[in-house]
Amino acid sequence: xxxxxxxxxxxxxxxxxxxxxxxxxxxxxxxxxxxxxxxxxxxxxxxxxxxxxxxxxxxxxxxxxxxxxxxxxxxxxxxxxxxxxxxxxxxxxxxxxxxxxxxxxxxxxxxxxxxxxxxxxxxxxxxxxxxxxxxxxxxxxxxxxxxxxxxxxxxxxxxxxxxxxxxxxxxxxx
Numbered sequence: 001x002x003x004x005x006x007x008x009x010x011x012x013x014x015x016x017x018x019x020x021x022x023x024x025x026x027x028x029x030x031x032x033x034x035x036x037x038x039x040x041x042x043x044x045x046x047x048x049x050x051x052x053x054x055x056x057x058x059x060x061x062x063x064x065x066x067x068x069x070x071x072x073x074x075x076x077x078x079x080x081x082x083x084x085x086x087x088x089x090x091x092x093x094x095x096x097x098x099x100x101x102x103x104x105x106x107x108x109x110x111x112x113x114x115x116x117x118x119x120x121x122x123x124x125x126x127x128x129x130x131x132x133x134x135x136x137x138x139x140x141x142x143x144x145x146x147x148x149x150x151x152x153x154x155x156x157x158x159x160x161x162x163x164x165x166x167x168x169x170x171x172x173x174x
Contacts, residue, residue: 012095016092016095016096019088019091019092020089020092022088023085023088023089023092023114024114026081026084026085027081027082027085027114027115027118027138028118028121030081031118031119031121031122031125031128032121032125033125033128034125034126034127034128035125035126035127035128036127038074038128039070042070042073042074042077043070045073045077046066046069046070046072046073047066049069049073050066050069075134075137078134078137078138078141079137079138079140079141079144080141081138081141082111082115082137082138082139082140082141082142082145083141083142083144083145083148084145085111085114085141085142085145086107086111086141086142086143086144086145086146086148086149087145087146087148087149088145089107089110089111089142089145089146090103090104090107090145090146090149090150091149093106093107094149094153100150100153100154100157101150103150103153104146104147104149104150107142107146108142108143108146111138111139111142111143111146112135112139114138114142115134115135115138115139115142116135118134118135118138119131119132119134119135119138
C-alpha cells in the first residue's frame with residue numbers, strides 16, 4: 001500500500017513539475033522564433049480571417065487593413081497564450097498549496113516577471129523587438145486566467161460547503 005501511495009505522489013509531482021515547466025517553456029519557444037517565422041504564423045491566421053470576412057461580405061477586399069489585422073492577431077495570440085498560462089499556474093499552485101487566494105497572489109506576482117523575461121529574451125532573437133505593450137498584454141492575459149480560475153475554485157469550494165451543510169441538515173432531521 002505504501003509503495004502504491006509513493007507512486008501516486010511521484011506521478012502527481014511529475015505532472016506538476018511538467019506543467020510548471022510548460023508555463024516557462026511555451027513563451028520561451030514562441031519568443032525564440034525569428035521575425036519571419038513568427039510573422040508567417042500570424043499571417044496564416046490573419047489571411048484565413050480576412051478570407052472569411054470577405055466571403056461573408058463583412059469587409060471589402062482592400063490592401064489597407066491586412067497589416068493591422070495581422071498585428072491584432074499577434075496581440076490576441078499573446079493574450080490567449082498568457083490566459084492559458086495563468087490558468088495552468090494558478091491551478092498547479094492551488095493543487096499544491098490548497099489555498100486559492102495564496103495561489104492567485106503568487107501567480108499575480110510571478111507573471112509580470114515572466115512576461116518581462118519573455119520580452120527581454122526577444123531582444124536576442126533576429127528581427128524581434130521587445131515592447132512594454134506586449135508585457136502589458138501578457139500580464140493582462142495572465143490576470144484574466146488567474147481570476148477565472150480563482151472564481152472557479154472559490155465557487156467549487158462554496159458549492160462543496162453548501163452540500164456539506166445540506167447533508168448535515170438532512171442528518172439532523174432524521
